[in-house]
Amino acid sequence: MALSGFRAFGSRAIPQTITSSQYRHLHRFLSSATSTTTSGGSGVAMAVKKVTLSNFCSVLEDLRIRIREADFVAIDLEMTGVTSAPWRDSFEFDRSDVRYLKVKDSADKFAVVQFGLCTFRWDACQGSFIAHPLNFYIFPRKELSVEGPTNEFLCQTTSISFLAKYQFDFNACIHEGISYLSKTQEEEALQNLCSAYENVLLGFSGESEEYVEIPAVRTADVFFTERMKIRLHEWRENVLKYPEDPILKGNDCGQNVDFQMVFFKMHPAIMLNGFTSHQLKLIQLTVIAVQVLRKYFKDLLYLCVSGENCSSQKLVVYTDSEEDRASLMQEVKEDQLRSGKLKIHSAVGFRHVIDLLMCEEKLIVGHNCFLDIAHIYKKFIGPLPSSMEGFALSVNKILPHIIDTKHLISSNNFIQYLMKKKNKSLSSAFSLLCPQLSSPSQNLASTRSFVKVDVQADELGSSSWNSGAKHEAGFDAFMTGCVFAQACSHLGIKFEQDSLIMDLARNDNLKSYINILYPSWNSGTVIDLRTGAESPVSCYKRKYPKIEFSNIALIWGFSSKLKPKDMEECLCKVFGTASVISVFFLDRTAALIQFNKMELVNDFLVLKDMLEKDDGPVSVLHPLAKLLEGGNTRAADYNTYRDICSSSTSTSRILFADQAEAIGIRWKTKIRPACKETSELDSLKDSVSEHQSDKNDSEKQSQHQISFEEMLNSL
Amino acid sequence: MAAVAVGKARFAGVPVKQVTKSNFAAAIHQIKADIEAAEFVAISTRKTGDFSSSSLRHPWRRVLPIDTSETAYLKSKLAAETFELLQFAVCPFSIRGSKVVAFPYNFHLFPRDELTLGMPSYSFACQTSFLASMAREGFDFNACIYDGISYLSRVEETKARERKSGSWMHTVTSSQNPSVADSIFKERIKSRVTHWRKACKDTSQAKDGSLVQSLRKLVLGGESYGSRPGMSVDICSEKQAQLVFEILEQISDDLVPILIPDNGGQPKAVRVVLTSSEEDKKLLLTELQNSEDEQNLKLRGFRQVIDLISSSHKTIVSHNCLHDFTFIHEKFLGPLPETVAEFMCSLRLLFSNVVDLNHLLKEFGPLRKAKNIPSALSYLKRQYFVPMELEVPEQAEDGNKSHGNNVLKLAFLFAKLNMLLKNASSSRSALEQAKSIEDYANIFNPASLTLHEPGDDDDDETGWQIDTTRTVSTDNILFLWGFAGATSSVELKHRLLQIHPVFVGDFDVHFVDKTCAVVVFERSGSAKILLKDMLSVDTVSGVLRAMVVEGFRAAGYDAYKKVCRLGLWEGDLADSLEIALAETVEDLCSLSRTNTNEIRWNSEMMIDLNDL
Secondary structure, three states: OHHHHHHHHHHHHHHHHOOHHHHHHOOEEEEEHHHOOEOOOOOEOOOEEEEOHHHHHHHHHHHHHHHHHOOEEEEEEEEOOOOOOHHHOOOOOOOHHHHHHHHHHHHHHEOEEEEEEEEEEEEOOOOEEEEEEEEEEEOOOOOOOOOOOOOEEEEEHHHHHHHHHOOOOHHHHHHHOEOEOOHHHHHHHHHHHHHHHHHHHHOOOOOOOOOOOOOOOOHHHHHHHHHHHHHHHHHHHHHHHOOOOHHHHHHHOOOOOOEEEEEEOOEEEEEEOOOOHHHHHHHHHHHHHHHHHHOOOOOEEEEEEEOHHHOEEEEEEEOOOHHHHHHHHHHHHHHHHHHHHHHHHHHHEOHHHHHHHHHHOOOEEEOOOHHHHHHHHHHHOOOOOOOHHHHHHHHHHHOOOEEEHHHHHHHOHHHHHHHOOOOOOHHHHHHHHOHHHHOOOOOOOOOOOOOOEEEEEEOOOHHHEEOOOOOOHHHHHHHHHHHHHHHHHHOOOOOOHHHOOOOHHHOHHHOOOEOEEOOOOOOOEEEEOOOOOEEEOOOOOOOOOOOOHHHEEEEEOOOOOOOHHHHHHHHHHHHOOOOEEEEEEEEOOEEEEEEOOHHHHHHHHHHHHHHHHOOOHHHHHOOOHHHHOOOOOEEEEHHHHHHHHHOOOOOOOOOHHHHHHHOOOOOOEOOOOOOOOHHHHHHHHHHHHOOOOOOOOHHHHHOOOOOHHHHHHHO | OOEEEOOHHHOOOOOOEEEOOOOHHHHHHHHHHHHHHOOEEEEEEEEOOOOOOOOOOOHHHOOOOOOOHHHHHHHHHHHHHHOOEEEEEEEEEEEEOOEEEEOOEEEEEOOOOOOOOOOOOOEEEEEHHHHHHHHHOOOOHHHHHHHOEOEOOHHHHHHHHHHOOOOOOOOOOOOOOOOHHHHHHHHHHHHHHHHHHHHHHOHHHHHOOHHHHHHHHHHHOEEEEOOEEEEEEEOOOHHHHHHHHHHHHHHOOOEEEEEEEOOOOOEEEEEEEEOOOHHHHHHHHHHHHHHHHHHHHHHHEOHHHHHHHHHHOOEEEEOOHHHHHHHHHHHHHOOOOOOHHHHHHHHHHHOOOEEEHHHHHHHOHHHOOOOOHHHHHHHHHHHOOOOOEEEEOOOOOOOOOOOOOHHHHHHHHHHHHHHHHHHHHHHOOOOOOOOOHHHHEOOOOOOOOOOOOOOOOOOOHHHOOOOOOOEEEHHHEEEEEOOOOOOOHHHHHHHHHHHOHHHHOOEEEEEOOOOEEEEEEOOOOHHHHHHHHHHOOOOOOOHHHHHHHOOOEEEEHHHHHHHHHHOOOOOOHHHHHHHHHHOOOOOHHHHHHHHHHHHHHHHOOEEEOOOO
C-alpha cells in the first residue's frame, strides 16, 4: 500500500534527524537540516510540526515571539481547488481584468485547508538561518454561536485527488482543523452582538412583552402548564417564607433533579434541567404570561444564560424588587456581552496568526503566491476588491512587504544561469539552488557558497508531526524560505556582515523584487502591489504575439460537433482568408475568435443578428449558418466574456454556455453599443452583405485601436 | 456465523461490510447474489451537503412545507447538482416471519477522475456544517477520498466510450458497394493473412533453430498474443476495419480479430489471433469478455451496483426518496430533467418499485409526525408490540463496522411497518384503511422539514406535535416582502392586520428567510384581492398605499415557482422574486411551454401544511 510505505519513510527519517540523547538533554533542540537523509532525488525528510485545534493556543504563544524575531516568514497554502470550471482556467486570451476575476473566483469559492508557515531567523553565532516550519490545518468550521466563515465551499476533484496523493490528512483537517473569521466577519459579529445588547437594554426584548400569544394547545400542554404554575407558586412561597435559606428549607417541594434549587448571582433560582425545548417554551410562556396578565409572578424572571461548555442553561430567578430585577437583568446582559466577545475572539482562530504577520510587518516570502495572497485576503481580511488595482493597493496596506521567489529566480540572470533555465517549480528550484539541503549526501564540489539553514523543532511527539514532504504546506513554506535565502546570497546580500540589523524588506539588492507578483503563469506581466499597475516583464518570454482584445469576439452555445478548424474555415469564407487570426476554445461550448481587425467583430455580430432574424433561404445557405446550427449560438464582444467571468454564482456551471444561461443571458447577439460609429453602422451592414469587398479601410481604422498595454501605461 | 442483535445496541453493534476500491471487485459478486436472494433492498446515502441542514444564508433553498412536488423537486435537483455522494449503503434484506435477514454493505465513494476524462465530477460543493457534523459522528473522510470507489453515470459512460472506443466486439456489417481500392486492400490482406496462417500452421517450423524462427517472425510480421500466434494489420479507417473483419470470416473460423484503438479512440490496427481449436477459440473469447467486463467495471465503478439493483426489480426502500433519487439520477443515470414528471418517468425506467418510508410514515396515521427513523422506531417500540428480530448472517472482517448502519434501521422499520399493515389488513381494526405496502410504492414525499428557529437544536422529543393536517391550495398563498423593520412573524401579523380587510379572516404568517414572509389565507380568494389592490395602488388609500410606496411587495405562488424554475437561487428570496416578476416579458416562450402542463398540475397542487 502506498500509504503505509510513504508514512514509514517519514517516521523513519525523524529519529535520524535527532539522536535520542540530544532530545533528552535539550527540550528545544536544533538539528541541522543538512544531517537529514534523503531518499533519492530531492526528497527531504524533515519534521514539520502539525498544528490543529488541540495545540493551536500553545503554538500561537510561541509564534508571537518567533515572528517578532524572524527576519522573514515564508508561507504556502493548500486549497481545495484552483478552478471551479474548465473555462475559468487561465488562458493567454485573458485580459488583465479577466485574469484577476478568475483569481477572485477561485479565492471566493475554494477553501484553504492547510497553511504552511516557516519563520527564518539569522543566528549570527551559528552563522546560519534557523527555520521553524509549522503546518496549520484549517477548516472553516462554524464556531459556537458565531456564524462561521463560510457556509459552503467548493472542491475540485483533481485537487482533492492531488492532496490525497500526497497523503493529506482530511480527517485531521475536518475533525480538528482550526477555524477562522475574517476581519470583516469579526466586525460584523461584534456589531450584531452589540446591537443585540443595545436592544435589550432599551427594552426591545423581542416579542415577549407585547405580543405574547398563548397558543391553542393540546391538553397535555395545558396540564403541564398548570403543574408548572403550581410548582413555581410553591417554590415562590418557599422563597418568601425562608428568605435566608430557601434551598435548605425549601427542599420538601423541589427534590427533583429537573427543578434544582440554586443561587444565581445571589438570587434564589431554579435550574431547569431535562425539559424539552417545547416544555421550556411553555414554562417561559407561563412565567411571562402570568406576569403580564395577572401581575402574579412579577418577581420571577425567566432567564437563559450560557453556562459552561457552551450549552445554554435555563433558569427561573426570584427577584426582590423592580430595581433588583433591573440590575439583575443588566448584569446578565453584560455577562452575555462579555462571553459573546470572548466567543468571537476565539472564533477568530487562525486569523490571529495573520494578525501577527500584519502587525509585525515582516517580509512575507511565497512562491508563485498571487493566488495565495488572494486567499489570505479573502479568508482573513474581507471580500476581495473588484479590481486588480484595488486589490494590489489593499494588500500593500496590510502586508507591506511581499516577495515572490518565482519572480525572483526568473528575473535574475545569475540565478537563471544557475537554474540552467530549468522549470521554475518550487521543488526543482529547491534542489538546484539548495542542494546542500535537498540532497546533503551528495558531494558538493562546488565553489558556490551555500546559506546554512537549520531546522528547529520542539516538543517532539510522534502524533503531532507531519512527515515533511513535497506539497505539504509547512514543508513547501520551508523550501520557499530556503530558496529565498539562497537567492539573497546570490544577489550579494551578506548575512554574516549584516548580522546586527538585517532589514531585508528595505535591502537595496532586493528593492526591485519586493512587492512584485505575477498574476498568472501565462500573463507575461507583473503587478506592482505598491502602485497597482501591471506591466510586461522582459524576462518572461511571450509565447504569443500581443493580443488586441477589441479584435476578439465571444461565441458560445454552438453545436458540439463544431471543431476550431471548422469554425475558422466557416468564418474565413465570410470575412476573407486572413481575417481570422485564431479561434480559441474556452471549452466545448464557447470560443474566442480573434479577428485581424477590430471592426470585424462588429461586422460578425451584425451579420449573425441579421441571419437570425431572416428566415429566408439566404440564412440557410449562408456560410455562417453552420455556426448557427441548433439555434442556440450566442455571440458578443470581449466585454461579455469579462462579465461572465465576473459572475459568481455559488454553484458554478462546468460549461461556459450553462454559466451564461445561469446568470440570465437570454439574448442571442449583443452588438457593441456603437458610440460614435452609429453612422457607420448602416454602411457596415451594407458592406457585410458584400463581404470581402472592402479591405482598404483597415488602415483608417487602425488608429482607433488602442492597445491595452498602452491604455495601462497611460493610467 | 449469524449475529442476532437484540436490545438497545441493536444497530450500533451490527457489523456492516465496508467496501472500498480494494475489495470492490470481490464485493460486487457477493452483493449480486445477496440482491438476487433478497426480497427488498434498502438504500441510504451520505453526501457532502443537502441544503437541509441549517443554512443561515439561504434558508429558503431548503425543501419547505410550502413547496409543491414541483418546487421541491427543483430544490432537490439543485442539491443533487451541487453536492457529491460520499457513502452509499445498500442492504438487501428479506422478511422471514418475525425475522429480518439483512446483508448490509456500505460503499465508500469518491468521484475520482480515474480515466482522466473530467468525469464524473469536475468540482463539487461541501457544506461546512454538514461535514463538521459528520466528523462528530466519526466519519472517515480519508477512507472515502483515498480509497473511495469512483463511478460514471450511464450518460457519462456513453460519452467516455465515444471518446475511447476500445471495444473488440465489432459488429460485422457487410459493406455495400466496395470500391476498387477496397477490393485491392481486401485482396492484399487476404493473401497476407492466409500466408501467415499457413506458416503458423506449418509444423515443420518446429525443427528450425531459434534464429530462423525469429527471422520468420520478422518477415511475416507476426507477433504472439499470449501463447497464441497473432499478427497486426494496420488500418486507417473504421471501414477498413470492417473489411478486415469480413476477410477473416471468409478465411477461417479459427481467426479472432481484435480491434486496437489509438490514443484518440480511432481504430489503428486489427490484431489477428490464431486459435488452435474450437475450444481454444471459446477460451480466447471468454478471456476477452472478461477483460471487457473488467474494463467496464473500471469504467462504471460503483454504478455497477446501481445497475444490479435496477435489473433485479426488487422493491427498494429508502427514506427521503426525493432527495436520494435525485442524487441517484444525477450521479448514475444522467442529468436531471426539468420537471418532476419527466424525472419520475425517467426514474421508473431504472427502478420500477420504490417505497418511500417518509411517505409511508406520513400515511401511517400515528407516525405522521415522526421526523426521523430513530424517532419512528422508538415510537413503534413504545406503542406497538411488533416482535421483530434483526439477523445479519455475515460478519464483516474488520474496520469501522458501524458506518452506514442507518440502512439497517430503514430495513428494520420497514419490516415492522410491513407487519403492522399486514396485521391491520387481516383484522381491519387498528387502522382506518387497510392498505398493503404495494399501495405506497412510487409515491415520493418531499422531505418535510420544519422551519427551524436558529438555536433551537435540542428538540429530539418534539418530533411529536399536534396532529393537524391541513392542505392548502397554492392560490391561497402569498409571498410578502419589503416590510421594513418587521423581524418576527407575530410582529408582522400585527402589522398586516392594519393594512387590508383581507387580513380580518384567519391567516398564517411565516418567515421564509429574513427578507421574505409567506402568508397562508384560510379563505380562498383573499390572496387575489390583496394582489389586485396592491397593483391598483392609486385607488387604494391608507396604510396599504403608504406601505406600497415604501416598497411593500407581494407575489403569488407562480412567482415562487418561476424563481425555482429559472434557478434564481442566489441571494435572498425577495430579490429573486423581484427578478422573476421583472422577467415576465422576456420569458414568454418558456412560459407558454410550461403553461400547458401547469393547468393540469394546478388542480392537484395541494400541499401539506402541517409543518408550517
